[in-house]
Amino acid sequence: MNNKKWSVLVIVLLALSLLLAACGAGSSTGNFPTGKFIKEGGTDYGMNFNANGTFTVFANGGTVVVNGKYEADDSTFTETGNDTGCKSPIKFKFTFDGKNLTFNYAGDPNDDLDCAGRHADFNNVTYTLSK
Numbered sequence: 001m002n003n004k005k006w007s008v009l010v011i012v013l014l015a016l017s018l019l020l021a022a023c024g025a026g027s028s029t030g031n032f033p034t035g036k037f038i039k040e041g042g043t044d045y046g047m048n049f050n051a052n053g054t055f056t057v058f059a060n061g062g063t064v065v066v067n068g069k070y071e072a073d074d075s076t077f078t079e080t081g082n083d084t085g086c087k088s089p090i091k092f093k094f095t096f097d098g099k100n101l102t103f104n105y106a107g108d109p110n111d112d113l114d115c116a117g118r119h120a121d122f123n124n125v126t127y128t129l130s131k
Helices: 001-022 116-122
Strands: 033-041 046-049 054-059 065-071 075-084 090-098 100-105 127-130
Touching: 100 116, 116 127
Parallel strands: none
Antiparallel strands: 033 046, 033 127, 046 054, 054 065, 065 075, 075 090, 090 100, 100 127
């Protein structure tokens, strides 16, 4: 009987570890905020960040102009892919005060001048969480 209990316990623990590993296999967004953010000084341009590690850039009241993927940790946002042809991955430092989300390049902003749209959207730019 003891061997049977141990076998069941081992199987349960193995199943739990596999379940936890599968849950962690998706993109990591750390404490990065999700939701709709409007670019500072604008009213109809911004980004939607989703908890599943995807984002969109929108203009003109909602027209999607870029789709992308990201990962984030406590202070670094990494764009891992996009549909514009801009090189990825690329890292940005971010701060979020509960309302304002500000991005700055983790490296030299001039290294990303070939991607003019991203450079304009992440080079010391602040977005406000929209309600």
